[in-house]
């Protein structure tokens with residue numbers, strides 16, 4: 244064997260040994276690659292991210308908490324959000340005055356659902372948490388597109404990515420759970436694709452004033468999807484829902500809302516301050 248062949252053989256053996264060493268742990272024991280800190284811009288656009296939605300209603304006992312302590316509760320929540328900022332992204336919306344079953348709702352994003360659970364447990368132990376009842380909790384996970392992909396539906400896919408939100412900064416957030424019938428899930432993919440194309444076509448025009456986000460919940464909660472929207476134009480949102488009520492896909496919905504949760508967008512601290520007033 245010549246010198247060059249020996250050298251090549253040595254390099255290949257070295258690379259193999261390194262690869263084997265790197266794979267020494269069985270797959271299940273390898274630590275999940277969790278990012279060091281949560282970045283809003285990233286976590287809100289990535290697939291395989293958990294979204295935990297919780298609506299809460301204040302008990303009458305909250306009114307008996309001295310005004311000073313109620314105000315201090317806002318700082319306490321701010322500190323808690325800060326404490327967990329490497330594990331979860333927390334958004335809190337004010338629903339008091341707009342909803343019957345809640346005064347505020349949370350949307351918590353995490354790569355690891357257990358971290359979102361820990362945050363929620365600690366929130367329930369804060370002053371405002373101790374005086375609140377949970378009225379709804381929904382868990383979902385983000386995914387890539389199932390239907391309107393470049394390959395399956397190139398025209399609508401291009402429309403989806405060319406439209407950008409150009410309205411005023413959204414002041415409203417909405418959460419709408421959706422569940423579909425067994426008949427839907429038993430349809431062949433090509434039929435479902437056609438239905439989702441008729442869902443997407445009339446909605447593209449609304450992307451200029453409605454921001455959307457979809458979470459998948461089948462099997463991890465009692466719904467199939469959690470849909471989340473932000474807008475500054477509730478009339479446009481109302482027209483969007485009417486457009487979707489009138490497409491055949493709507494016949495397969497066994498849950499569409501129930502509850503529909505509408506809140507206003509503020510910092511977590513300001514939501515609690517508003518509830519403390």
Ligand code: HEM
Pocket residue numbers: 387388389390391392403419421423439442443446447449450453454455457468470483484487
């Ligand atoms: C700006 C408005 C909207 C646009 C552009 C839009 C677009 C889309 C697209 C492209 C998909 C397919 C995703 C995929 O390929 O996997 C989809 C799915 C979905 N959308 Fe919309 N949508 C809008 C509004 C809404 C509204 C208002 C609702 C109801 C509250 C809704 C509920 C859903 C649901 C539940 C799915 C999942 C359907 C399934 O996988 O069976 N969307 N939407």
